[in-house]
Amino acid sequence: xxxxxPKKAPKNSLARTIEPYIWIAPSVILMAIFIVIPIGxxxxxxxxxxxxxxxVKGFAGLENFSKVLGSSKFSLVLKNTVVWTIMVxxxxxxxxxxxxxxxxxxxxxxxxxxxxxxFPWATTLVIQASAWKFIIDTDYGALNTLxxxxxxxxANVNWTPTPEAFFAWEIACGxxxxxxxxxxxxxxxxxxxxxxxxxxxTVDGATYFQQLFNITLPLVxxxxxxxxxxxxxxxxxxxxxxWTITKGDPASRTDTLVTYLYKLAFYNGKQxxxxxxxxxxxxxxxxxxxxxxxxxxxxxxx
Amino acid sequence: MNDNIRVNWQKLLLRxxxxxxxxxxxxxxxxxxxxxLCTALxxxxxxxxxxxxxxxxxxxxxxxxxIWKKAPMAQYMLNSIIIAxxxxxxxxxxxxxxxxxxxxxxxxxxxxxLGFIIVSQMFAPVVLLIGIYKVMQVMNLTNSLLGLIFIxxxxxxxxxxxxxxxxxxxxxxxxxxxxxIDGCNRIQAMMxxxxxxxxxxxxxxxxxxxxxxxxxxxxxxxxxxxxxIKPLTVGINIFNGYNMIxxxxxxxxxxxxxxxxxxxFMSIEKNLTAGLTAGGVKG
Numbered sequence: 001x002x003x004x005x006p007k008k009a010p011k012n013s014l015a016r017t018i019e020p021y022i023w024i025a026p027s028v029i030l031m032a033i034f035i036v037i038p039i040g041x042x043x044x045x046x047x048x049x050x051x052x053x054x055x056v057k058g059f060a061g062l063e064n065f066s067k068v069l070g071s072s073k074f075s076l077v078l079k080n081t082v083v084w085t086i087m088v089x090x091x092x093x094x095x096x097x098x099x100x101x102x103x104x105x106x107x108x109x110x111x112x113x114x115x116x117x118x119f120p121w122a123t124t125l126v127i128q129a130s131a132w133k134f135i136i137d138t139d140y141g142a143l144n145t146l147x148x149x150x151x152x153x154x155a156n157v158n159w160t161p162t163p164e165a166f167f168a169w170e171i172a173c174g175x176x177x178x179x180x181x182x183x184x185x186x187x188x189x190x191x192x193x194x195x196x197x198x199x200x201x202t203v204d205g206a207t208y209f210q211q212l213f214n215i216t217l218p219l220v221x222x223x224x225x226x227x228x229x230x231x232x233x234x235x236x237x238x239x240x241x242x243w244t245i246t247k248g249d250p251a252s253r254t255d256t257l258v259t260y261l262y263k264l265a266f267y268n269g270k271q272x273x274x275x276x277x278x279x280x281x282x283x284x285x286x287x288x289x290x291x292x293x294x295x296x297x298x299x300x301x302x
Numbered sequence: 303m304n305d306n307i308r309v310n311w312q313k314l315l316l317r318x319x320x321x322x323x324x325x326x327x328x329x330x331x332x333x334x335x336x337x338x339l340c341t342a343l344x345x346x347x348x349x350x351x352x353x354x355x356x357x358x359x360x361x362x363x364x365x366x367x368x369i370w371k372k373a374p375m376a377q378y379m380l381n382s383i384i385i386a387x388x389x390x391x392x393x394x395x396x397x398x399x400x401x402x403x404x405x406x407x408x409x410x411x412x413x414x415x416l417g418f419i420i421v422s423q424m425f426a427p428v429v430l431l432i433g434i435y436k437v438m439q440v441m442n443l444t445n446s447l448l449g450l451i452f453i454x455x456x457x458x459x460x461x462x463x464x465x466x467x468x469x470x471x472x473x474x475x476x477x478x479x480x481x482x483i484d485g486c487n488r489i490q491a492m493m494x495x496x497x498x499x500x501x502x503x504x505x506x507x508x509x510x511x512x513x514x515x516x517x518x519x520x521x522x523x524x525x526x527x528x529x530x531i532k533p534l535t536v537g538i539n540i541f542n543g544y545n546m547i548x549x550x551x552x553x554x555x556x557x558x559x560x561x562x563x564x565x566x567f568m569s570i571e572k573n574l575t576a577g578l579t580a581g582g583v584k585g
Contacts, residue, residue: 017409020407020412021409023399023400023402024400024403024404026395026396026400027396027397027399027400027459030392030396030456030459031422031459033437033452033456034434034437034452034453034456034457035422035430035456037433037437038425038432038433038434038437039425040433041436041437042432042433045433099327102323102324102327103324105320107320107321109324113327115568116328116331117331118567119332119335119564120331121567122513122517122560122563122566122567122568123517123563124516124518124535124559124560125517125519126519126535126539127338127535127560128334130552130553130556131334131337131338131553131556134337134549134553135333135337139350140349140350140351140354142356145355145356149355149356176331184571184574184575185575187575188572230423233423234426237426237428238426239426239428239519258426258428258429262428262431265431265432266431266524271432275433278429278432281429282424282429285424286424289420289421289424
């Protein structure tokens with residue numbers, strides 16, 4: 001596949017070989033300084049002994065990792081993160097896809113409906129989370145006020161009796177803000193499907209669900225896969241929702257990896273352990289992503 | 303005859319069901335915004351009263367005015383504009399040539415570069431905060447707008463390049479080649495011929511980056527401690543005190559932070575989703 005560059009103009013060919021690198025240089029430099037160096041530094045810190053002031057005092061081997069993995073909180077935090085990621089990604093994918101199927105019908109007001117679905121996507125998470133924190137408050141929350149004025153409940157209901165209940169609401173909020181992204185990517189996939197497939201299937205007497213599983217889903221799958229992979233990464237790393245509503249409290253029972261490491265680093269002065277948590281989180285995501293990449297590469301070979 | 307009527311009835315019922323379900327979903331989606339607006343119009347006493355009502359008893363529009371006095375809102379907003387604008391500018395200046403090279407040239411390390419872009423997505427700024435903080439310290443950029451601008455620009459590079467590469471690849475290179483034969487150099491060919499054709503894709507990318515930077519919270523929370531250089535997302539938490547939350551002001555300020563972004567987002571939603579999935583399938 002190697003292209004033999006013409007030998008008559010060596011100067012020109014050298015310029016040609018270098019040219020693409022000049023074009024990508026600004027981008028590479030930007031990412032090198034602000035992404036690659038921080039990555040390197042986090043890995044370096046994860047194997048270093050760090051003073052409370054954040055200074056590296058020496059090599060610590062895997063001590064930070066063993067401290068993190070040995071702490072009683074960590075398994076809880078890891079479990080929370082897995083529950084959080086799977087629940088938010090799976091449910092928002094299913095609900096977002098159903099919403100896309102609905103919006104793919106032609107009806108009056110569809111444009112308005114689409115515009116409304118944009119709202120949670122465009123709103124910054126910290127504001128969305130603040131709104132939900134207010135809605136579910138026991139004493140003066142909007143949900144209790146609404147249900148009382150509708151006559152559904154007589155007295156205030158405590159929607160968050162346990163930390164787990166708080167966490168469930170945080171998951172609900174996560175689903176709420178993730179649905180639009182899935183919905184719109186699925187919708188752009190749906191709209192590129194040729195309607196003749198459905199016409200043919202209808203002539204053959206296929207039911208709605210047969211069409212859904214045999215035509216729609218396979219054709220929308222590429223769009224949904226992209227959305228799902230991006231969502232796994234974003235949801236896994238999502239910080240503002242949990243931080244705004246509970247800060248991971250009490251006693252880490254609503255912590256995910258990112259809120260946990262934020263507290264370790266900036267509240268407890270344990271930057272080495274925080275870096276170790278970062279590395280663990282990255283390794284988990286890397287495994288997930290390579291599974292995806294291997295599967296898409298295989299698809300490319302077919 | 304009878305069959306026809308039955309089919310029509312069925313269609314009508316499905317239609318009604320569709321409208322009903324979509325309407326319910328829209329109401330649920332808008333509910334938090336409705337709550338924010340109603341709360342922003344209430345007095346503090348009314349919010350915390352035992353017999354609260356859904357709608358404000360008498361709408362206190364003055365809350366929307368008060369926040370500009372109670373907090374440096376104008377300053378926060380200006381900071382958000384500077385951060386989002388600056389991040390977008392740097393992300394585009396670095397991203398356009400990179401996307402161009404990926405779409406139009408062949409070079410060693412191309413796949414590696416694309417691979418790195420995907421892997422870089424796995425590192426959210428929050429995971430790297432300790433490292434970012436260190437880099438900022440060394441460059442003397444902690445607690446500065448410029449630092450935030452660089453971070454936002456860098457973490458949005460992947461999306462910028464991803465979206466723009468897709469846009470450029472969907473445009474035929476023939477015109478540019480013809481222009482090169484006529485004596486244009488690559489830069490001229492790109493500026494004069496490719497970029498105008500790619501304008502819709504570029505505008506979509508630009509707005510998307512702007513919104514991302516405008517909405518960014520975590521890095522700003524960690525890096526910025528001086529009140530006068532906080533962006534809106536962090537600044538409005540001035541109403542979110544340790545002991546009491548001034549919900550009416552928090553939500554009034556939030557509405558100012560949301561509106562511009564929602565409008566911008568509506569304008570690009572169609573192009574954006576098409577671009578994201580197209581880039582994904584091709585990449």
